[in-house]
Amino acid sequence: MAVYRRSYRPYSGALTPEWSRFLVLFRYFRRNLFRSKIQTGFFVLCFFYPIICLVIIYLAHSASFLAKLEIPSQLISIDNMFFFRFMSVQGVLAFLMTTFAGPGLISPDLANGALPLYFCRPFSRAEYVLGKSAVLGILLSQITWIPGVVLFAIQASFAGASWSWENLWIIGSLILGSLIWIAILSLLAMALSAWVKWRVVAGALLLAVMFFGAGFAQAINAVMRTDAGHFFDVGYLMAAVWMSLFKVDAGRGISAGEAWVAILAYCSVCLWLLLRKVRAYEVVR
Amino acid sequence: MNDRIIFEDVSKFYGEILGVNRINLSVPPGITSLVGPNGSGKTTLMNLMTGLVKPSRGRIEVLGCATDDPENLFKFVGYSTQFDAFPKGLTGFEFIYSYLRLSGMPRQDAERSARQAIERVNMVEAASRTIAAYSKGMRQRIRLAQALAHNPKVVVLDEPLNGLDPLARSEMIALFRASAAQGCYVIISSHILHEVDVISDQVILLSNGYVVAEGQIQSVREEIQEHPTQILIRCNRPRELAARLFEAEYTIEASIHKDGRGLLLKTRDADRFYLAVNQLAMNGIQIESITPADDDVLSVYEYLIGSEEVIR
Numbered sequence: 001m002a003v004y005r006r007s008y009r010p011y012s013g014a015l016t017p018e019w020s021r022f023l024v025l026f027r028y029f030r031r032n033l034f035r036s037k038i039q040t041g042f043f044v045l046c047f048f049y050p051i052i053c054l055v056i057i058y059l060a061h062s063a064s065f066l067a068k069l070e071i072p073s074q075l076i077s078i079d080n081m082f083f084f085r086f087m088s089v090q091g092v093l094a095f096l097m098t099t100f101a102g103p104g105l106i107s108p109d110l111a112n113g114a115l116p117l118y119f120c121r122p123f124s125r126a127e128y129v130l131g132k133s134a135v136l137g138i139l140l141s142q143i144t145w146i147p148g149v150v151l152f153a154i155q156a157s158f159a160g161a162s163w164s165w166e167n168l169w170i171i172g173s174l175i176l177g178s179l180i181w182i183a184i185l186s187l188l189a190m191a192l193s194a195w196v197k198w199r200v201v202a203g204a205l206l207l208a209v210m211f212f213g214a215g216f217a218q219a220i221n222a223v224m225r226t227d228a229g230h231f232f233d234v235g236y237l238m239a240a241v242w243m244s245l246f247k248v249d250a251g252r253g254i255s256a257g258e259a260w261v262a263i264l265a266y267c268s269v270c271l272w273l274l275l276r277k278v279r280a281y282e283v284v285r
Numbered sequence: 286m287n288d289r290i291i292f293e294d295v296s297k298f299y300g301e302i303l304g305v306n307r308i309n310l311s312v313p314p315g316i317t318s319l320v321g322p323n324g325s326g327k328t329t330l331m332n333l334m335t336g337l338v339k340p341s342r343g344r345i346e347v348l349g350c351a352t353d354d355p356e357n358l359f360k361f362v363g364y365s366t367q368f369d370a371f372p373k374g375l376t377g378f379e380f381i382y383s384y385l386r387l388s389g390m391p392r393q394d395a396e397r398s399a400r401q402a403i404e405r406v407n408m409v410e411a412a413s414r415t416i417a418a419y420s421k422g423m424r425q426r427i428r429l430a431q432a433l434a435h436n437p438k439v440v441v442l443d444e445p446l447n448g449l450d451p452l453a454r455s456e457m458i459a460l461f462r463a464s465a466a467q468g469c470y471v472i473i474s475s476h477i478l479h480e481v482d483v484i485s486d487q488v489i490l491l492s493n494g495y496v497v498a499e500g501q502i503q504s505v506r507e508e509i510q511e512h513p514t515q516i517l518i519r520c521n522r523p524r525e526l527a528a529r530l531f532e533a534e535y536t537i538e539a540s541i542h543k544d545g546r547g548l549l550l551k552t553r554d555a556d557r558f559y560l561a562v563n564q565l566a567m568n569g570i571q572i573e574s575i576t577p578a579d580d581d582v583l584s585v586y587e588y589l590i591g592s593e594e595v596i597r
Contacts, residue, residue, distance in 0.1 A: 010361055011398070011435050015389035018356070024386045032374050113366070117431070120335050120364035121388040122356040280337035281299075281329075 021123060025131030026138065033101055033135065042100060043143070046093045050147040053086055057151060061158040078155050083170050084246035086148055091181055091238065094140045095210065101139060102189025103202030105132045110277065111197040119280040129190070129274060136186040145178035173245035181238055184263055187270035188234070194277035210235055230254050237262050287349040289313060290334060290439065290470060295343030297329055303494045304329035308343070310489065310499060312472065316465045318481040319474040320582060321491030322590065327474040328367065330491070331441050334472065335364045347439055348470075359388060363437035365428045367444040367474075377419070377427045378403060378412040381434050388435055402434035403427075407456060421448035429457065439470040446477055458484050482582040492590045506580035512588045513537045514555040515578035519547040521571045529565055533558070549578060 034040050059066060060076040109115055118128050152171055156164035188209060193202035213232050220229030230236045230253055237259045243249070244256030254262075290312035297304035305326040319327040332338040333345055336352035345352045352358060375383065381402055385395035403412045406426040416424060425448045432440055445461075446454050461471045461484060475481050481488065482502065490498040490505070498505045506514070520526050527539040527548050535558055538551040552558050555577075566572050578584075 009436065010438060011390070011394070013394045014391060016386075016391055018389070021387055021389055024383055028375070028379075028383055035374065116332070116337055116364065116366045117384065118387065119337055119355075120362070120366075121359045121384065123387050124355070281332055 018122070022127045022131035022134060025128070026134040029105060029132070029135045030139070033139070039100055042097065043139075046090070046097065046143040047147065049086070049089045049093070050143075050151060053082075053151050054154065056082075057155050057158065078159070080167070080170055080173075080246045081248060083148065083152070083174060084242060084248050086151065087144070087174065087177055087242055087246065088239070090144045090148070090178075091242070094144050094178075094181060095185060095235075097140060097143065098136060098185040098189050099203050099206050102136055102186065102206065103193040103199045105135060105193060106190050106274075106278070107193035107197050107199045107202055110194055115278065116280045125275065125278050128278060132190060133186040136189065137182055140182045140185065141178065144182065145175045148174040148178065170246070173242075177242045177245045180241060180263060184234065184238065184267055184270075187267050187274065191270035191273040191277075194274055227252070227254050231258075231262050234263075234266060237266075287346060290348065290472075291344075291346045292330075292333070293344045295333060295340045295345055297333060297338060298341045304338070305333070305491070305494045308496055310496065312470065312489075313487070314465065314468050314470050315486030316461055316471045316473060316484050318485040318488045318582075319472065319491060320478065320481055320488055320586060324493075325491040326494040327491055328443055329494075330489075331364070331443055331472065331474065334439075335359075335362055335441055337364075359437075360435075361438040362441065363432035363435060363439070364441045365432035365443060365445060367447070374415060374417075376413050376415050377408055377423075377430075380416055380427060381431045384431050385434055390435065398434050398436070399430075402430040405433060405460060406430040422450055422453050425449055426453065426457070429460075433460075433464075437469075439472070440464060441472045443474050444476070445473055446475055446480060454480070478583045478586060479581075485582070488582055488585075490586065490589055497589045498585065502582055502585060503577075503580045505585050506577075512579070513551040513553050514580070515584075516550045516552065516555065516558065517542070517547060517574075517576050517578040518550060519573040519575075521546075521573075522569070523548040526565060526570050526572075529570075533561065547573075 034043070056076060057078055059071075060078050066072075066076075109118070115128075119125070149171055152167075152174065156167075189202070189206055192205045192209070193199065196202050196205060213234055214236065217229035217231070217233035217236065220232065221227060230240075236253070240250055240254060240256055240259035241263060244259075250256065290310070292308045292310040295308040296306045303326075308330065319330060321327055329338065333340055333352065334347060336355055336358055339353065347358060347362060350358050350361075378399055381399040382395050385398055386392070390398065400412075403409055406429050408423065408426055408430065411419065411423055416427060419427065425445065429442065429445055432442060440461075442461075446457060449457060458480070461473065465471050465486065473481070473484070485502065487499065487501050488505065489496055518526065523541050523546065527541065530536045530539045530548075530550060535552045535554040536550060537553060538549075540549050542548055550558065559575075562572065562575065579588075
């Protein structure tokens with residue numbers, strides 16, 4: 001019979017708050033992301049259009065300069081349509097950024113069976129998903145609503161209090177519209193990468209969901225003479241939501257309410273797929 | 286606080302697939318080895334112990350702590366999985382440091398603990414290199430370091446000796462022994478039976494999701510009645526000794542050892558043989574040594590699980 005000295009001393013120091021631990025994942029994956037020069041280059045490129053918008057705002061408030069260029073000042077209007085266009089361009093860039101960065105978030109962990117390493121400590125599945133989605137969430141925020149709000153603030157400083165007060169709702173639209181887009185992109189990217197466990201294939205699938213989804217939607221609409229095909233087109237659904245948020249006339253097609261419901265349904269399905277796959281174990285049948 | 290790892294009527298089914306069934310265990314401190322063929326439920330048992338999977342039925346307590354309370358459980362439980370998986374681009378130090386931070390350790394404490402753990406597994410020189418450049422043995426050691434880094438009282442190690450060279454194995458075994466000597470619970474699964482035999486204070490033998498035996502290996506061997514105990518006797522006149530042994534009713538079989546300097550006795554009553562040793566040693570027979578020949582893990586494994594499944 002072994003004799004034990006029982007000299008074991010556990011760690012008795014302070015612990016960091018539970019809520020902050022997912023940020024550890026965020027820090028490491030963000031650093032890895034920017035090791036790629038292409039990724040960093042594309043991230044910088046994403047600020048090209050906001051800079052153009054900044055110049056436009058400046059020009060809109062420089063009547064003398066416009067006169068020198070012989071551009072009628074009525075041509076440049078900083079309103080909800082201006083910010084809707086900004087949102088649409090940055091939304092496309094956010095999607096492209098997601099196809100670069102999203103699929104590599106979870107698939108390597110799943111492919112290598114690394115999830116037990118995360119979960120054999122006080123760290124839950126929800127925190128894992130939150131930590132991973134924070135990488136995309138913060139990254140995409142930097143190219144969508146944050147520059148949008150900065151542009152709004154600059155415009156407000158030029159245009160004065162009355163314009164700001166009248167158009168204050170645009171800030172809400174910028175933030176909400178961006179966040180819902182970031183949520184669907186992050187969840188789609190993570191769910192697909194968790195499902196196929198292969199980074200390249202997950203990236204291709206993400207592109208397929210967007211582009212083939214749009215094609216499939218058009219085919220259904222044409223063959224069945226309906227608008228219901230749009231429910232397969234995530235880009236269209238998001239555009240419908242943005243149009244309602246920015247009070248832009250949507251024309252024909254499905255309503256904003258239907259688009260909201262469809263987007264939330266997509267998010268729920270992705271979350272369900274993700275939680276089914278993000279487990280500490282896998283049964284080999 | 287209970288000082289044991291307790292399984293009470295625990296079953297785990299993955300849908301229709303059996304993980305483990307009706308497990309009742311009370312694991313004391315020291316080195317406990319889980320032994321069994323592939324698919325016998327070793328990893329499931331470890332995952333249950335660490336709360337990574339919830340039991341379909343039954344109750345598990347690790348030193349009085351429920352396994353569904355990770356915040357408290359992982360203060361004193363460390364787990365090293367058998368998978369060779371590491372986040373991309375991390376160095377050995379960063380790997381351990383980041384998981385300590387994930388456990389909630391503040392920066393300075395995490396740095397200090399990571400360095401200590403790296404020293405314990407003898408990886409100081411390689412700590413600043415990326416794990417991708419490590420050999421299999423180094424990866425195994427750094428994984429062990431992450432399991433030990435927060436100084437857990439219960440260390441659960443899935444196949445910790447796989448891929449290690451003999452020197453690294455002996456270093457790791459020394460590490461397990463040192464932990465056990467401190468009063469820690471070291472739970473190991475291994476296919477390398479002769480090493481299990483050498484290092485374990487107790488074994489748990491699993492087959493098809495059931496525990497077929499548990500306890501100290503000698504006690505387990507004594508419980509196996511259908512297989513006679515084998516004893517190797519080294520002596521100067523084995524033939525004479527064999528003749529005398531055949532006179533005793535407890536002898537089932539006695540065969541001369543192939544080197545001619547001893548004999549192998551098979552008996553159903555080893556205690557009576559041991560009592561009779563002095564009488565047997567008279568008449569000029571010099572007995573050099575008497576050693577049990579089949580109270581090791583390998584023999585018990587063969588008897589209980591079957592020779593076709595033995596992994597040597």
